[in-house]
Amino acid sequence: MARTVNAAVHAVRREAFVDVAQRLIQAKGYEQMSVQDVLDELDASRGAFYHYFDSKVALLDAVVERMVDAGLAAMAPLVADPNLPAVAKLERFFSGIAGWKAERRELVLALLQVWLSDDNVLVREKYRQHMVVRLAPVLATIVRQGKQEGAFSVSSPDDAAHVLVSLIQGAQQVGSELFVARQAGAVAFEVVERTLTAYG
Numbered sequence: 013m014a015r016t017v018n019a020a021v022h023a024v025r026r027e028a029f030v031d032v033a034q035r036l037i038q039a040k041g042y043e044q045m046s047v048q049d050v051l052d053e054l055d056a057s058r059g060a061f062y063h064y065f066d067s068k069v070a071l072l073d074a075v076v077e078r079m080v081d082a083g084l085a086a087m088a089p090l091v092a093d094p095n096l097p098a099v100a101k102l103e104r105f106f107s108g109i110a111g112w113k114a115e116r117r118e119l120v121l122a123l124l125q126v127w128l129s130d131d132n133v134l135v136r137e138k139y140r141q142h143m144v145v146r147l148a149p150v151l152a153t154i155v156r157q158g159k160q161e162g163a164f165s166v167s168s169p170d171d172a173a174h175v176l177v178s179l180i181q182g183a184q185q186v187g188s189e190l191f192v193a194r195q196a197g198a199v200a201f202e203v204v205e206r207t208l209t210a211y212g
Contacts, residue, residue: 026064098158148173183211
């Protein structure tokens with residue numbers, strides 16, 4: 013007889029691995045975190061880990077995906093607000109994401125080191141693709157509203173949203189590189205400010 017898997021129990025157990033990985037990344041960094049560290053925290057077997065994730069990178073992917081989901085969920089009421097003009101929505105959307113990241117500063121900084129590592133080129137690309145899929149429809153909704161209000165002049169809200177996502181991703185990459193350079197004392201604050209203002 014085939015073994016039945018309770019979907020709710022499966023999801024809870026998988027989330028426990030993600031919870032622990034998020035804490036460990038924040039506390040010691042991704043490179044220093046091992047699969048064994050995660051297993052020790054949960055008193056779990058290696059087989060249990062590989063039941064949910066095929067690698068340590070897949071676990072990282074789940075942590076990043078959770079962050080994306082939580083960030084977009086936090087912005088959902090703003091996007092859905094029928095009384096807010098599109099221009100204000102767009103401005104608050106970006107400032108809201110920045111604020112959400114600021115509230116999770118340690119985790120974001122830990123992930124930043126991972127993000128820029130040569131060992132994680134695949135993770136970066138997967139994250140970028142995931143962001144296009146998740147973020148473009150949200151931005152298209154705002155752009156479509158702005159077009160109806162006469163605030164935006166675009167031929168295609170969907171295409172404009174993809175351009176905005178590309179701009180956001182470029183700004184995030186440059187911002188990450190500037191942050192690391194600033195921490196190393198290799199770039200003046202004025203350069204950081206000027207560059208990020210240009211993206212704005």
